[in-house]
Amino acid sequence: MGKVTMTVNGKSRTAEAEGRTLLVEWLREGLRLTGTHVGCDTSQCGACVVHVDGAPVKACTVLAQELDGAEVRTIEGMADADGSLGTIQQAFQDYHGLQCGFCTPGMVMSAASLLEENPKPSEAEVRHYLEGNICRCTGYHNIVKAVMAASGQEVAPVAAE
Amino acid sequence: MYDFELLKPATIDEAAAMLAEGDAQALGGGQTLIPTMKARLAQMDRLVALSGIDAIRGVCTDDDGRICIGGGTSHATVAREYAKSYPALASLAGRIGDPAVRSRGTIGGSLANNDPSACYPAAALASNATIVTNTRDIGADDFFQGMFTTALEEGEIITEVRFPVPEKAAYEKFIQPASRFPLVAVFVAKFADGVRVAVTGASSDGVFRWSEAEQALSDDWSADVVAGLAAPGAEGMISDLHGDGAYRAHLVKVMTARAVKGAV
Ligand SMILES: Cc1cc2nc3c(=O)[nH]c(=O)nc-3n(C[C@H](O)[C@H](O)[C@H](O)COP(=O)(O)OP(=O)(O)OC[C@H]3O[C@@H](n4cnc5c(N)ncnc54)[C@H](O)[C@@H]3O)c2cc1C
Ligand code: FES
Ligand code: FES
Numbered sequence: 001m002g003k004v005t006m007t008v009n010g011k012s013r014t015a016e017a018e019g020r021t022l023l024v025e026w027l028r029e030g031l032r033l034t035g036t037h038v039g040c041d042t043s044q045c046g047a048c049v050v051h052v053d054g055a056p057v058k059a060c061t062v063l064a065q066e067l068d069g070a071e072v073r074t075i076e077g078m079a080d081a082d083g084s085l086g087t088i089q090q091a092f093q094d095y096h097g098l099q100c101g102f103c104t105p106g107m108v109m110s111a112a113s114l115l116e117e118n119p120k121p122s123e124a125e126v127r128h129y130l131e132g133n134i135c136r137c138t139g140y141h142n143i144v145k146a147v148m149a150a151s152g153q154e155v156a157p158v159a160a161e
Numbered sequence: 162m163y164d165f166e167l168l169k170p171a172t173i174d175e176a177a178a179m180l181a182e183g184d185a186q187a188l189g190g191g192q193t194l195i196p197t198m199k200a201r202l203a204q205m206d207r208l209v210a211l212s213g214i215d216a217i218r219g220v221c222t223d224d225d226g227r228i229c230i231g232g233g234t235s236h237a238t239v240a241r242e243y244a245k246s247y248p249a250l251a252s253l254a255g256r257i258g259d260p261a262v263r264s265r266g267t268i269g270g271s272l273a274n275n276d277p278s279a280c281y282p283a284a285a286l287a288s289n290a291t292i293v294t295n296t297r298d299i300g301a302d303d304f305f306q307g308m309f310t311t312a313l314e315e316g317e318i319i320t321e322v323r324f325p326v327p328e329k330a331a332y333e334k335f336i337q338p339a340s341r342f343p344l345v346a347v348f349v350a351k352f353a354d355g356v357r358v359a360v361t362g363a364s365s366d367g368v369f370r371w372s373e374a375e376q377a378l379s380d381d382w383s384a385d386v387v388a389g390l391a392a393p394g395a396e397g398m399i400s401d402l403h404g405d406g407a408y409r410a411h412l413v414k415v416m417t418a419r420a421v422k423g424a425v
Contacts, residue, residue, distance in 0.1 A: 019167040019208065020198075043196045046261065055237065055264035061195045062265060065167045066188075066210050113260060131341065132259020 004068045008033070009077030017064035024048045024059035027074060035075040035105050039134070046133035049106040050074045056113040058132075075105035078112065088112055088150040095155065097146035099137035107133050111147045120151055162195075163204045169213045173320055177295050179209045180316035187211055187318060189233065189270025192262050217269070217320050222246075228326060232269030232293075232319035239268065248425055249330035249348070250288070253280050256334055258341050269319035275367055277308045277399065278342040282368040284332065285322060287348035287359035293321040308367040327352050329382075329424040333416040335362075337403055344403055345412040347371075349420040355379040358417055363409045365399050374417050387418040 004021075005014040008031065015030030027033045027050070039047030041060050048059040051073040078086045085093065088108050098104045107130065114121060114129040121129065126147045127140070135143060145155045168185075170176040179185055184206040188194055197203045211217060217233040220242045228247055230239060240255030240263065257263055257271075257280050271281040272292060285292065285301045292299045295318045304312050313319070327350035334346040343362040350357045356378040358371045371393060377386045392414040398406030 019165045020162045022195075041199065043192065043262070046259065049261050052264075056261045057264050058261045061191060063167060063188075063191065063195070063208075063210075066169070066191075066212060110260065129260060132261055 002065060004064050006067055006069065007071045009073055019063070019065060021064045022060055023050070023052075023057075023062045023064050023067060023072075026064035027059060027072075030064075033074055033076050037102055037105055039102060039106075044132075044134065045103070046106040046110060046130075047103050049109040049133065051109060051113065054116075056110055073109075075108060078108055088115070088147070091146040091150035092143070095142050095146040095149055097138065097143040103133060103135040103137075107135065107143055111143075111150065114147070115151055120153060121147070123148060123156065162198045163201065165205055166207045168207055168209045170209060170211075171213050171215075173214060173216055173295050173318060176209050176211060176214060176318060177316065179207065180318070183207065185209055185316070187273075187316075189267040189273070190235065190265035191270075192258070192266040193270060193274050193276070211267075211269070211318065217318075223323065226326060227291075227323045230268055230322050230324070232321055233267050234269075236263035236266050236268070236271075247324065247326050247330070249327075249332050249350075250284055250324065253284050253332040253334075253348070256280070256332075256336075262341075268322055272304070272322065273311060273313055273319055275305055275309055275311050276342070277365065277367040278337075278340075278344075278362040279368075280332070280334065280343060280346060280361065283346055283348040283359040283361040284324070285359075286368050286370060287330070287350040287357045288324045288327060289350075289352075289357060290325070291323040292319055293323065294319055302370075305368050308365060310367070325352070331420040331424040333420040333423065335412055335416055337362075345409050345416055347413060347416040347420050349378070349417060349424060351378070351382060351424065356382065360393075360413050360417075363393075363398050363413050365397060371413065371417065378421065382421065384418040384422040387414060387421060390414065 004017040037047040039045035043061045050059045148155050186205045188208045188210045217231040219231050221229050236254045236257045243251035290301045292304050330350040332348045334343045337344040345362040348359045358374045361368045392410045395406035395410045398409045400406040
């Protein structure tokens with residue numbers, strides 16, 4: 001066991017971690033930030049995606065102790081300062097980009113990384129970028145629409161390839 | 162996952178000393194090793210994280226014009242840095258897994274692991290890259306020694322990979338969408354003194370050079386010449402629920418022809 005400190009959503013946070021403690025366990029169990037989900041625990045589904053030093057990572061596939069001192073952003077840090085939904089979150093609501101909501105934290109974090117790298121993606125680029133985020137409910141079309149809307153672009157009535 | 166002690170060396174020498182002692186293993190980006198440990202297919206007393214060693218991260222060009230990629234450099238960095246100077250390599254790196262895997266996964270980890278379906282081994286073998294470790298330089302032809310097997314000794318660390326840049330090259334990946342690994346993928350590289358063709362995902366011996374195609378393409382660089390070749394033999398090819406050996410052998414030919422057509 002050792003103490004690990006990271007800046008999480010702008011605040012310095014400290015919690016214990018064993019060698020094997022995953023970032024997602026440290027966030028969920030250490031800090032009680034349960035917005036980040038574990039869908040598969042086998043690095044496949046993307047429900048656990050958070051940002052570490054600005055880049056998307058699967059929080060189930062990185063060790064907490066390795067990230068001592070890192071800057072982490074989770075879904076809890078995506079709302080606006082007044083607590084209202086952030087642009088991407090609002091677009092997911094407006095375009096029905098979620099049903100059960102289990103994949104949504106990871107989807108929103110991946111979408112945020114995409115829009116940072118590529119503020120006006122094409123629909124194909126959105127689909128390609130979200131390849132590592134699996135959704136069992138929506139069929140993806142409305143997620144793609146939400147991301148297009150969040151980027152300030154026109155949303156095609158029927159999503160294509 | 163069984164517990165272990167995580168060590169965080171700051172230099173290659175420190176890491177090598179830690180790896181030399183007892184039951185220890187290197188951790189690159191963890192995108193293969195952590196899932197393997199969760200499945201309890203790997204366990205160790207001490208895990209030596211290479212991510213704090215600045216000397217093995219980043220990219221540069223050497224005096225011979227080769228591009229040099231630190232062993233701890235992420236797939237995302239390679240995809241970003243080489244879009245212009247070695248587009249086939251950048252495109253390969255940019256199609257590994259998904260963005261989150263590319264943020265963490267490293268070239269050193271991919272080569273050391275030598276998964277029979279991994280992408281980087283094909284680039285290293287086709288480009289005739291040199292794998293530099295903390296103790297020696299290993300040519301790609303000697304490095305890959307069969308499925309999940311390399312020339313690396315216990316505790317040896319890949320510090321850098323040097324790629325000669327071909328005149329033209331391309332990587333054609335027939336993706337297996339569930340895993341996002343290749344079902345079969347082919348890297349072709351055309352140099353002034355000949356063509357090299359490396360195949361991944363197909364053989365149960367891991368990455369290999371398709372020498373018939375290399376000879377034919379060195380004489381006549383065209384997709385048509387590939388169409389005239391017999392596909393490599395199906396025996397020894399991976400056969401699983403995603404595709405049998407004959408199908409994979411056929412894909413080798415199709416992917417090679419596409420790579421030649423698309424080479425830049
Ligand atoms: C969902 C998903 C999709 C993927 N898709 C692809 C794909 O399409 N194509 C593909 O090629 N790969 C794919 N991968 C694997 C990915 O590229 C891994 O990053 C890579 O195989 C291992 O690199 P790593 O840095 O994560 O190594 P680790 O997982 O940390 O380590 C792997 C092995 O290499 C050793 N090692 C690590 N670094 C070094 C070093 N510098 N020197 C010596 N030994 C070292 C470790 O001890 C371990 O044995 C995928 C992975 C996931 C989870
Ligand atoms: S829980 Fe991390 S990828 Fe599925
Ligand atoms: S909304 Fe249910 S998994 Fe995506």
